[in-house]
Amino acid sequence: MNIENNHARHRHALAGCVMFIALLLAALGTLAEDKPRPRLTDDAVITTDGYRLPLSRWLPDGEPCRVVLGLHGFNDYRETFDNLASHLSADCTAFYAYDHRGFGGTADRGHWPGRARLVNDATNVAELLRARHPGKPLYIVGESMGGAITILTLAQDYPPPVDGAVLLAPGVWTRDVQPWYMRTALWLGIRLAPGLEIPNDLVDVNPSDDPDVLEYWQSHPMVIKRSRIASLYGVANLMDAALAATDHLQQPLLVLYGGADEIIPSGATCGFLERLAQTSADWRFVYYPEGHHQLTRYSGEDQTMADISAWLQSPQAALPFDGQLSLAEARDELCDS
Structure with a gap:
């Protein structure tokens, strides 16, 4: 029993x-x-957590020959690529750009989203574009902060299926080359007043020599005019992480930098190139002596856009303008500046 x-x-x-x-x-x-499943609509990216990232597209007539994803810089938004994207779309290229979380037209505008979110979004959008345009070469164009996000995205253990990247004045201004007073101010600010907003014009630097672009930075409603200390601290951490991740890059890269850049110091770019030279990546460096930070939005933008277009068509091809430097030449030009 x-x-x-x-x-x-x-x-x-x-x-x-x-x-x-x-x-x-x-x-x-x-x-x-x-x-939610990530997806592209005509005017937005819907991410894995249901977040909406406003999206712009510049499409060629007919089937594209290649696809480009644009990642904008700090306090900027997706339409900053209009010059470049319009130029490339006339050259058989489909160009897509979205607003990063915390920027442009996103819901959390002005608030730092965190490095992981920024990289995850870039990864997801690259994968969605690959699925939308199967068999087409896919490239990322990252400007300033967008360049740092590009580096971190491509340096992952399992990066998205990207064929190469263009880095426009990449954000690699790390703490070890920042002035001591900047490091100290951030260290104190993040502990005492992370929500304090600092006016962008507190520091007198210009991203371009084009009066229309300068007016854009001063008055365009989508450009953030005051930065929270938490955001400044976040982008500083992002740049530190990007330089450290450079060791893991393997994709073809075109790195562009201007001698009149007032945002990213030449010493920071020099350190990045030294680090890049130790990798297996097939990289090329082009220097524009009169170039400003926004290399596709200044008086010499035609040169920059022609070089980018030529490289996208063939990363090994000769570039239209004679600005390519070897590592030794870049050291002479940048490292002692």
């Missing part, structure tokens, strides 16, 4: 376990169904 009772109890326990597992699997399945 006891044996039969034990068997009955075991059967009931087993049935209970099976029921629990079935309910658990059903619940997990429901959660999986409720989780």
Whole structure:
């Protein structure tokens, strides 16, 4: 009798376990169904957590020959690429650019989203573009902060299927080359007043020599005019991480920098090139002596855009303008500046 009772109890326990597992699997399945799938619409990217990133597209007539994803810089937004994207779309290129979280037209404008979110979004959008344009070469163009995000995206253990990248004055101004007073101010600010907003014009630097671009930075409603200390601290961490991740880059790269850049110091770019030279990446460096930080939005923008277009068509081809420097030449030009 006891044996039969034990068997009955075991059967009931087993049935209970099976029921629990079935309910658990059903619940997990429901959660999986409720989780948004990343997707592209005509004017937005819907991310894995359901967040909406405003999207702009510049498409060629007919089937594109290649696809470019543009990642904008700090306090900027996606339409900053209009010059370059319009130029490239006339040259058989489909160009896409979205607003990073915390910038442009996103819901959390002015708030730093965190490095992981920025990289995850870039990864997801690159994968979506690859799926939308199968068989077409896919490149990233990253400007300033967008260049730092590009580096971190491509340096992952499992990077998205990108064929190469153009880095426009990449954000690699790390703490070890920043002035001591800047490091100290950030260290104190993040601890004492992370929400304090600093006017952008507190520091007299210009990203361009084009009066229209300078007016854009002063008055365009999508440009952030005051930066929270938490955001400044976040972008400083992002740049530190980008330089450290450079060791893991393997994709073809075109690095562009201007001699009149008032945002990213030449010493920071020099340090990045020294680090890049130790990798297996096939990289090329082009220097524009009169170039400003926004290399596709200044008086010499035609040179920059022609070089980018030529490189996208063939990363090994000769570039239209004679600005390419070897590492030794870049050291002479930048490292002692």
